[in-house]
Amino acid sequence: MLIYIVKRLLTAIPTLLLISLLVFFIIELPPGDYFENYIAELQAMGETVDPHKIAYLKAEYGFDQPMIVRYLNWVGGMLHGDFGYSFEYELPVTDVVGNRLFLTIFVSLVTIIFTWLIAFPIGIYSATHQYSWGDYGLTFLGLLGLATPNFLLALILMYLANIWFGTSIGHLMDAQYLDQPMSWAKFRSISEHMVIPVIVIGTAGTAGMIRRLRANLLDELHKQYVITARAKGVPPFRALVKYPLRMSLNFFIADIGSILPAVISGAEVVAIVLSLETTGPLLIRALQSQDMYLAGSFLMFLAALTVAGVLISDIALAILDPRIRLSGGVRR
Amino acid sequence: MNSPLPGDGETIGHFVSPAKFDPQAVEKLTPEQEKIYLASQWRLMWWKFRAHRVAVYSAVLLGLLYLSIPFAEFLAPYGLNQRFVDQIYAPPQSVHLFHEGRFVGPFVYARSYTLNMETLQREYQVDTTSIHRIGLFCKGEPYRLLGLVESNRHLFCARDDGTAFLLGTDRLGRDMLSRIIYGTRISLTIGLMGILISFVLGISIGGAAGYFGGWVDNVAQRIIEVLQSLPSIPLWLALAAIMPVTWSPLVVYFGITIILGLIDWTGLARAVRSKLLALREEDYVRAAELMGARPPRIIFRHLIPGFMSHLIASATITIPSMILGETALSFLGLGLRPPITSWGVLLNEAQNINAVALYPWLIIPVVPVVLVILAFNFMGDGLRDAADPYR
Numbered sequence: 001m002l003i004y005i006v007k008r009l010l011t012a013i014p015t016l017l018l019i020s021l022l023v024f025f026i027i028e029l030p031p032g033d034y035f036e037n038y039i040a041e042l043q044a045m046g047e048t049v050d051p052h053k054i055a056y057l058k059a060e061y062g063f064d065q066p067m068i069v070r071y072l073n074w075v076g077g078m079l080h081g082d083f084g085y086s087f088e089y090e091l092p093v094t095d096v097v098g099n100r101l102f103l104t105i106f107v108s109l110v111t112i113i114f115t116w117l118i119a120f121p122i123g124i125y126s127a128t129h130q131y132s133w134g135d136y137g138l139t140f141l142g143l144l145g146l147a148t149p150n151f152l153l154a155l156i157l158m159y160l161a162n163i164w165f166g167t168s169i170g171h172l173m174d175a176q177y178l179d180q181p182m183s184w185a186k187f188r189s190i191s192e193h194m195v196i197p198v199i200v201i202g203t204a205g206t207a208g209m210i211r212r213l214r215a216n217l218l219d220e221l222h223k224q225y226v227i228t229a230r231a232k233g234v235p236p237f238r239a240l241v242k243y244p245l246r247m248s249l250n251f252f253i254a255d256i257g258s259i260l261p262a263v264i265s266g267a268e269v270v271a272i273v274l275s276l277e278t279t280g281p282l283l284i285r286a287l288q289s290q291d292m293y294l295a296g297s298f299l300m301f302l303a304a305l306t307v308a309g310v311l312i313s314d315i316a317l318a319i320l321d322p323r324i325r326l327s328g329g330v331r332r
Numbered sequence: 333m334n335s336p337l338p339g340d341g342e343t344i345g346h347f348v349s350p351a352k353f354d355p356q357a358v359e360k361l362t363p364e365q366e367k368i369y370l371a372s373q374w375r376l377m378w379w380k381f382r383a384h385r386v387a388v389y390s391a392v393l394l395g396l397l398y399l400s401i402p403f404a405e406f407l408a409p410y411g412l413n414q415r416f417v418d419q420i421y422a423p424p425q426s427v428h429l430f431h432e433g434r435f436v437g438p439f440v441y442a443r444s445y446t447l448n449m450e451t452l453q454r455e456y457q458v459d460t461t462s463i464h465r466i467g468l469f470c471k472g473e474p475y476r477l478l479g480l481v482e483s484n485r486h487l488f489c490a491r492d493d494g495t496a497f498l499l500g501t502d503r504l505g506r507d508m509l510s511r512i513i514y515g516t517r518i519s520l521t522i523g524l525m526g527i528l529i530s531f532v533l534g535i536s537i538g539g540a541a542g543y544f545g546g547w548v549d550n551v552a553q554r555i556i557e558v559l560q561s562l563p564s565i566p567l568w569l570a571l572a573a574i575m576p577v578t579w580s581p582l583v584v585y586f587g588i589t590i591i592l593g594l595i596d597w598t599g600l601a602r603a604v605r606s607k608l609l610a611l612r613e614e615d616y617v618r619a620a621e622l623m624g625a626r627p628p629r630i631i632f633r634h635l636i637p638g639f640m641s642h643l644i645a646s647a648t649i650t651i652p653s654m655i656l657g658e659t660a661l662s663f664l665g666l667g668l669r670p671p672i673t674s675w676g677v678l679l680n681e682a683q684n685i686n687a688v689a690l691y692p693w694l695i696i697p698v699v700p701v702v703l704v705i706l707a708f709n710f711m712g713d714g715l716r717d718a719a720d721p722y723r
Contacts, residue, residue, distance in 0.1 A: 018558045026570050147652070147705035149659050152679065152698050159688045257561075265565035269660055273683070283566060284664070287573035299566055306561045 004318050012311055019303045020078075024071050027287075027296045038087070074296065084293025086286070093297045100282060101301055107197055107276070108263050108305075114202045115209060115259065116252070123213030123248075127221060128240065142210045145203035150266050151273045154200045158274060161196055197274060201266040205259040216251045220244040250321045256313035261306050268302075377641065380718040387714020390707035397704065401517050405475040408510035409489050409496060412673060414473055416495060416505040418445070421454055424500040424508075424693050431463050438466040440496050453690065464494025500693035502681055511673055512697055518674035520704065522589055522658045523651040529593025531647060534600030539631040541601065542608025549605070556598045564595055568657060571595075572666040581672040588667055592654045603646055607639050641719040649712035652705040659701055675701050 039054065065073075077084060084093050122142070126135045220226070221244050229239040272281050286295040354360070361369065371379070382388060400407055416422075425440045442462040445454045466488055474484040490496035499508035541552035571591045575584055611617065612635070620630050636643075661667030662676025663683065670677060675697040681687065682694040 014554060015558055015561065018554060019562065022558065022562075023570075026567075026574065029574050143706055143709055144702070147702045147709070149656055149663070149679070149698060149701060151660060151663050152682075152695060155682070155685065155688050156695070159685055162685075261561060261563040264563040268563070268565050268569070269664070272664060284569060284573070284666070287570055295570070299562075299570060302566055303562050306563060310561060 001318070005315055008311060008314055008318075012307055015307055016304060017075075019307070020075055020300060021071070023296050023299045023303065024074060026299070027292045028067060074293070078297070078300065084297055086294040087291050089291075089294070093294050096282070096294060097298060097301065103276070104264070104267060104271075104302075105305065107194065107201070107267055107271075108260070110194060111198050111201045111205070111263050111267070112256065112259065114198050115205045115263075118202065119206050119209040119213060120252070123210045123217065124240075124245070126210065126214040127217035130218060138210070139214075142207035144207075146207035148203070150200055150204060151269050153203065154196065154270045154273045157196045157200060197267070197270050197276060200270050201263055204266060205262050208262070209255060209259060212255060213248060213251065217244060217248045220247045250317060253313050253316050253320065257310040260309040260313075264302055264306060377718045381714050384714035384717060386710045387717075390710040391714070393707050394704070394711060397516060398520060400513070401520065402478050404513050404517055405477060406483070406485065407487050408507075408513040409472065409486050410507040410510040411473040411475065412506075412511065412514045413671070414506065414510075416501060416507075418505070419495060419497065419501050420505040421503060421691050422456055422497055422501045422505070423691075425495075425497050427466065427496075427498065428463075436463065436465065439463045440466065440490055440494065442494060464490035464492055464496065466496060467491045499696050500691070502678075502694060508678075508693060508696060511678055512675070512700060515673045515675045515678055515697065516700065518585065518668065518672060519655060519658065519676070519701070522585070522592070522674065523654040525586075525589035526592035526596060526654040527647050527651055529590060530597035530600060530650070531643070533593065533597035535604055535632075535636060535643070537597070538601030538604030539608060539636065540627075542605035543612055543627060543631050543635070545609070552601065552605070556601055559595060559598045564657070565660065567595060568592075568661055569664070569666060572661050581669050585668055585672055588658060588661065592657050596650055596654060599650065600643065600646065603643070604636075607642075608635055611635050611638065642716075645712060645715035645719045648708060648715050651712075652708045655701065655705060655708075 074084060082092075085091075086093050086096050089096050122138050126138055129135050221240075223244075226239060226244060229243070230236070234242070268283065270276070272284060275281060283295065283298050285291075286298060368376075405411075422443075422445070425443070427438050427440060429435060429438060431439065440463070442459045442464060443456050444459060445456045447453075448455050467490075468488050469485050470489045470491065471484045472486040472489055474482065477483050488496070497507050497509070499512065501507055502511070537552050537555075541549040568591060571594075572588065575587050579587065608631070617630060617634060620634050625634070658667055658674060659676035659679065662674055663679050665680060668674050668677050678697040679695065679701075682691075682697075687694045
């Protein structure tokens, strides 16, 4: 078991390295850099820039050095917790990102739990009642969730919530709790505002999960051991719960790997529409103004979050189902 | 009592059929069976696909939508940028059939607006005394059909200088219905272009990985893993944000298709790879190798065609995600920009809560988006079932 975990952790390292290369390449791709934009912006407003200050800043952050050196500096810095400096906010990246990243993780986590709670019963129902009206109806509902663009659903739900429940529009909490320490009232305000984002982000993932769970469980239900169990007189419900359901539980955990990127993606878009205090709006702004350390570290955080999520799901799966680690490893 | 068994003491009567004995009677097929056994693979697929009713309807719907692309100018009642300054933010007009209890055929009522000085909103009043009948093939804004034929006929319009905005107008007084019809062009083709790119990439990379195995496979697998573990929207955002603002909208359009294709190929590559890993051990591959065929020829000529139908089916299922991706990017203002009109660009106008509250018809472009995505999903399901007709 330990060997498996260590091996799995080791394979995550090249993945992260490749991701960092890709991210660096993407943020380096556009012509010019933040300072050129900055100078142009100031000149457009009729102000002058002290060339010495710019030259100093450029030298300080290594903009005069070749690309490869900058890349190594960036990655090297990240290894000991220095994620660079945001030029726009004039703050270290960790200070800008920190709190928002936490909220992103929080929203994603709640969304995944929501997805499970919805997808699990529906998936089981659809599989056990294949081709019934309920199955068709639920499948169609799921597809509808898949087909509706997230952002519009967010807008409409937000509008309805405002009319029906008087929830204030946008943000993840009422305005008076911004920058306040965590308290019971703040928590309540956050949970009230969480409902819409979680539903919106969850719909797409839920639909996919229901479909996969249904297909998975159906495969399992048609296997011989289920027939044997039924023939021996095990009641249908027990025959379902005892083995096939356990098999599809494995799949449930494995599926984190495929829904986590979607959840984080969805969280970004919805965050932009609803102006949530998560990472989405910040990321777009950083990308547009070429605030490269902020944008790069951000993309890196999101990617690392996904990689970590997949890692956890893989390890949990290996604990649940020994066959996976036995067949995948070198042993035997 | 009419028992098939003879009674006690009766002799068993012999039965001899007068018909000629045909020793092959058992193996003989009925005409229907013969039809199935002799049918080509594509014919079998077609039969199987036909059985999936919803998929057929979806295919018809999509076919019609794609057919409408070259004729958008004719189908749309107004031009893409034709403005009606006195009809800004006009709500949809409904089509009536009966006027004052009398049947007059389809028509719309005329209307006028007043500016509410408190809310600064335009309020439209329907004038139920004057009617504008809906006419077919009437003259309107001139255009060039297919870029060749000059014409000014439109499918329908309101007669007597009336206006028919069946889906309302936007903030510049442009007809929503016409703009949605024009938007079909971009929104539907962007998925196809993207899938083309991802097809080429997926088959080449997945093909190479599956055929050669070894380190090629390892490298390809790592790259796929990386791309799949990155959340796609932030990646799209990053790639879209680096496209210079100075690019012309058409170049941006191609840029977006390339971005969508570049990120989407991984799933296809995986499918191709796993299939090839199994197929490369087949005898016909060995035969081709011995005859001196180079790897590209073996992959593209001998291996890929064997499961092309599967690939097409799985590609159909990924087109919707591309259409949604474009819509999301354009909605956020990072994708296509006016004057290029796609459903996402139209939805960009409905971005704020005011639009939803005051001008709900601005979010109508979401209806074709949902319809097309559902249709692609159903058709993909049908194709996937049909792709393996021998099952």
